[in-house]
Amino acid sequence: MTTTSALSGARWLLLDEYTSEVDVTLGVCHDLDGLFVDPEPLPPPETFTLLGCDPAGPLLEALRHMGTERAWLPSIALTPVHRPQQRPTGCLPYEHGCTCEEELIDVTVVSRRPSAAQDGLVNLDLRGYVRLLPEWGMPEEKPDGTGFRLAGLNNEKLGTCLDVAGVFRERPAAPVRPVTLIGFRPEAPLLGAIEGRKITASLIAVQRDGRIAGGAGVLSAAVISARPSRSGAGLLDIALDGGMEEPLPSGVREIFQMWYDGGPAEPNLWARYDRLLRHEWSGLAASHRPQGLPDKPAATTYRLDGRFVTDIDAFYCAIGEAINGPGGYFGWNLDALHDCLSGGWGAAGPFRLIWHHSDVARRHLVPGYDRPSHDLRYWRPNVELDDLLEIFSEHDIEVEFR
Ligand SMILES: [Zn+2]
Incomplete structure (x- = not known):
């Protein structure tokens, strides 16, 4: 990433990384109305029926406990059994099923x-x-076939059924949250008449000093109107007919502001935020990560301040700061943690980690089912302290609890 004096004063850069082989700057703007929005309320659970079911494994076990909290499964994958030689159009097979599969959760x-x-x-x-x-x-x-195979987590067999009801049906689309670019200064591709133009661009945050520093997602929409902006001479306010593919929760604005002003200067500033914002914090820490710094040498001792590790996202914030200082990043999910422990993210391994106030994590990183936000994609069984210890052990990291 580069430093451009032309960016001073602008907070956001629109970079088209999608429509041609080279990245093209579409312009910069002061603000976006509609970038930060609160999530839609969680819809009520749905009702499904497995018809002609021959249950097995944990599904059979759940049946025995109907009426209690044990009549519950974290996941049931429904994989259609296609007729021989009659794979539907668009169906792609993979190891344990095909892309026609759907997953019921919780x-x-x-x-x-x-x-x-x-x-x-x-x-x-x-x-x-x-x-x-x-x-x-x-x-x-509903995909064509003679029935469905049922599988749980880790492809555990749950039996079969002949048909399902309630799963394959139309659902309301997510509401469109149109965005307005405030104080937009267009670059060459958007000079002249731009009404009706389609924009697909990464939205990149710019710091106060003009440094480009990390993405906020992808904006995809067409221009409805452009009018002179009150933000400054020659600038435009541009109304779009759509917005971010994934809008950010409104609380993230404050965290972006912190990075705009140069980033967190002391540790644990994330501790005041809720689960969802701690996750966004780690995402911002990742995208603001200084580039090209060598790893600290192997056998270094790091100290993790465990006082605020009351959820898994807090752990990622805390380990980021333990390794890379305030606002540091060292993974924001298990796969990313694994990558970071493989080197190149601030710490060469193996190293020693002293985990202070580990009683907090022992109380909170426990078995259970995790519904971190209204986004069902991220619902899954809890990441437990033992899962973390397993990854540390794979990488020969010595963890000392205090
Ligand atoms: Zn299929």
């Missing part, structure tokens, strides 16, 4: 009755959610 078994289809089979009513992955397309049409 599932409670509500009731059971005999199936009319065949003796011994049952119809099961379930309550839970479908893990919608908009990037994979929405599950509107």
Whole structure:
């Protein structure tokens, strides 16, 4: 990334990394109206029915505990059994299934009755959610086949069923949150009449000193109107018909402001934020990471301040600061932590980690089911302290609890 004096005063850069082979700057702006929004309320759980089901494994176990909290499963993957030689258009096979598969999550078994289809089979009513992955397309049409294979986490077998109801149906699309670019200074591609022009651009945060420092997501929309801005001579306010592919929670504005002003100068400033904002904090820490610095040498001792590690995102904030100082980054999920421990992210391994106030993590990083936000994509069983210790151990990191 570069420093450009022309960026001074502007907070955001729109960079088109998508429509041609070279990245093209579309312009800079002071602000975006509609960038930060509060999430939609979580919809109520849905009801599904597995028809003609032959349950196995943990699903059978859940049936035995109907009416209690043990009649629950974190995940049921529904993989269609296609007819031989009749793979539907667009279906791509992979190791344990195909792209026609859908996943039910946070599932409670509500009731059971005999199936009319065949003796011994049952119809099961379930309550839970479908893990919608908009990037994979929405599950509107039931894939063709002779039934479904049911699988749990780690492809654990849960049996089969002949049909399902309630899963493959139209769902309301996420509401469009239109964005207005405030005080926009267009670059060459957007000079002249721009009404109707389609924009796809990464939104890049700019610091007060003009340094380019990290992304806030992708903006994809068409220009509705452009009018002179009150922000300054020659600048425009540009209304768009759409917005960010993933809007940011409104509390993140304050964290962006902190980075705009040069970044956190002391540790634990993230501790005042909730779970969701701590996650965004780590994302910003990642994108503001100084480039090209060598790792501190192997066998260094790092000290993790564990006082505020009340959730897994707090752990990522804390380890980032333990290794790389205030606002530091050292992974924001298990895969990223694994990458960071492999070197090149501030610390060469193996190293020693002294974890102060580890009793806090012992109390909070425990078994359970994690619903960190309204975004169902991230719901899964908790990351536990033991999971972290396993990764540290794989990388020969000596962890000393205090
Ligand atoms: Zn398929």
